[in-house]
Amino acid sequence: MRTRTGHAARLVLGITVALALMAWIAPAPRASAGEEARASITIYKAFCPVGYEGDDYFKDCYKNEGVGITFELTPVAGGEAESKITDANGFTFFDNLPAGTYALSETIPGDFNEFVVRCTRPSDGANIPFTRNDTDGIDLTLAVTDDIRCDWYNIGVDQGAPTPTVVPESGSLTIYKSTCPVGYEDEDYFADCYENATANVTFTLSVEGGGTVGTSKTDANGFAFFENLDGAYVVEEDVPGEFAAAAAYCTEDGDPVEFGFDGDNSRFRIDVDATQDIRCDYYNIPFNLRGETPTVAPTVAPPAPTTAPSATTVPVVTLPNTGANPASAGDDRGALWLAGMLVCAAGVLGTVALRRRPAR
Known part of the structure; x- marks a missing residue:
């Protein structure tokens, strides 16, 4: 009687420990899309x-x-x-x-x-x-x-105070940064890529043949900004190698502005004088690290969009996973859960085997 009672106690203990382990390592439930x-x-x-x-x-x-x-x-x-x-x-x-x-x-x-x-x-x-x-x-x-x-x-309403309208005293350059889908090979950047605004990307502005003017990081809406400009400049983006392919177009008051990419599309040259406020929309085209590398973007500005670029709100994104990173940690948690199941099964089988051992 004591032997059977001891076997039953060990069986209950083994199952309890295994279930507790499974509960601890089981994947946490995720909130539904409606809750978020x-x-x-x-x-x-x-x-x-x-x-x-x-x-x-x-x-x-x-x-x-x-x-x-x-x-x-x-x-x-x-x-x-x-x-x-x-x-x-x-x-x-x-x-x-x-x-x-x-x-x-x-x-x-x-x-x-x-x-x-x-x-x-x-x-x-x-x-x-x-x-x-x-x-x-x-x-x-x-x-x-x-x-x-x-x-x-x-x-503005003139109430006798000095006119508050700001008149630029020098030129400026606004950069809007967007990321195309991985492996993108088309040329309609405004239709296919514009809404993917990319935050926290650093642009460096240098005087052509001279020193660095400064750096500007894109904000939550994908914009970087340089002011007090008058001369010839080089714009360079700090972006990982797998996002080296690029395209851009630049405008002032809706009219195209000439600029030129260098040989490997890693930077471009542009003239900004003291009377200009220029905007450049800059698109990165990620390399597909899982397969072929997409065609390198053209080294001339693509056609200007038919709609005003700034008139559309865009969701903020970060640079996408192009395949260089490992799988997410959620997969490891699922593997641990399966291991817990196997531990439970082994515990039960071991306890049953002990119970069926013939008495000496």
Whole structure:
């Protein structure tokens, strides 16, 4: 009787230990896509000239980005307000927002008390309705998966103060960085690659035949910026070797600007004088480390897009996995779970074998 009781106790103990081990190493449950879905609002801030009466805000006002302007977002149903400040390119961003109605307003000097707002959903181009509220802002409603962009223009009003419109005293170069799909071999970069904005990529600007002007890292919206320019420059990107193939196009006021890549497409030369504000859209084409290397990008600028590049909100991405990295840690966890199952089975079989051993 004692022998059978001892065998039963060892059997229960073995199963308990194995189950505990399996529970500890089993893959953790992942949140469903619905639980992770949250809305976002990207704001681009720009100034129109004092007394502006036109209606082509993109052409006449878009380049005058508003830097250091505070926007506040408040849930209309009640909740804590959140404040953000526009960056060096005029952008700010609110994310991880639950569905609901929000009040959006800005802090702006009195000489800019007129404003025009246009909100769209870039994924399908739909206009997003909103209403003006009594706090010199707007109220708009977000669905749970909405990613909205609002272009917010202020129109200067002459109230006797010095005109606040900023007039460039020197040239500038804005770079928008995007990454094409791995192995991309087409040439329609705007249609196929533009929405893949890439953050945290460093560009270096040097005087042609001279020293380095400085470096600029792309922000959360994929932009890097250089100012106080007047002369011939070389632009070089700091990017891993598997992303060496590149293409670009440069414009000013929508008109193409000439530039030239060097022999291996790792850098390009461009002239920027004190009256110019030039923008270059720069595309990386990753090598496919799992197979053939795609065709190297052309060394001339591709055709300018038919739509204004800056008018589309883009999701932020990082450089993709081209096959050089190992599999994710999730695979190891699954292997440990299988090993736990085998340990459990071995424990049970061993205990049964001990139980069936003939008495001496």
